[in-house]
Amino acid sequence: MYLIFPMMAILLFESVSRSFFDSPNLWTMEMAQFTMAAYYLLGGGFALILHSHVRMDVLYSRWFTRKQAKVDAFTSIFLIFYLVVLLYGGISSTAYSIEYDQRNYSAWSPPLAPIKIIMVIGIVLTLLQAIAFFFKDLAQARGEKLS
Template sequence: MPRAARAYVRYVEAVNRAVGRVVMLLIFVMIGILLYASISRTVFDVPISWVMEMGQFLLAAYYLLGGGYSMQINSHVRMDLLYGRLSPRKMAFTDTITSFCLIFYLVVLLMGGISSTRYAITYNQVNYTAWAPLLWPIKTIMTVGIALMLLQAVAFFFKDLARARGEEIE
């Protein structure tokens, strides 16, 4: 594989690894917010209107920003009916073919995310709830997460292509 492809894979995987490990900590923020809401509602009888939406926003950030990292550590679900019986080189060849579908899907998703984020910024879009938070921050985070997963999918394509040719990119 060309040196540029190897450098691309190393850089993208380093970025996704760093982002993924930081984003893992969001689970504790979500737990804290939901615990605070439960205590305030049951002990002090004071319901909080922003908790459910903030939990949803954090969950979206958690799984979208962590998508590239979970892909990198191979923790995505894979249909293994015939795939598990293949040799490592045939698996890599199969993955290069399916990578095109994933990359196409992520490009379309990214285009939609950019369009939606641009709309939210231009029109100061808010969610139609009692809290009415601005939507551009979460839409920006979601678009960044989709972009990171797209970059990781391209890195996987390079790694699988090298593996199908009998090489390895570490």
């Protein structure tokens, strides 16, 4: 969650450098985008832990805990499937990026491997958290006591 501060510093540096020194930089916008991508990719699992993800609460809050757990376990299957497909594509894309030294098509031309590695790490962490919640919800749906 602290990645927001380097991103703000990068954007502030760009703004000051452009406004006061009439010296725009090629790297600042892309670096801010990479920092923001790392911010939300690494924050996925953390958002699950804190239960700060978006949930439609029209009916959910009226259900008993076991029914909530059953619905959560069912929907977790779709989340896990999505994350596995995303991880497969992320690993493939990262391997390609490393093998061929893929660079962004811009004037700065930064290597893309670091952000793709961060992407895979974020997906893995979110997947692990989703699997943990799936088993927790499954146990709760079966009526097992959780400590």
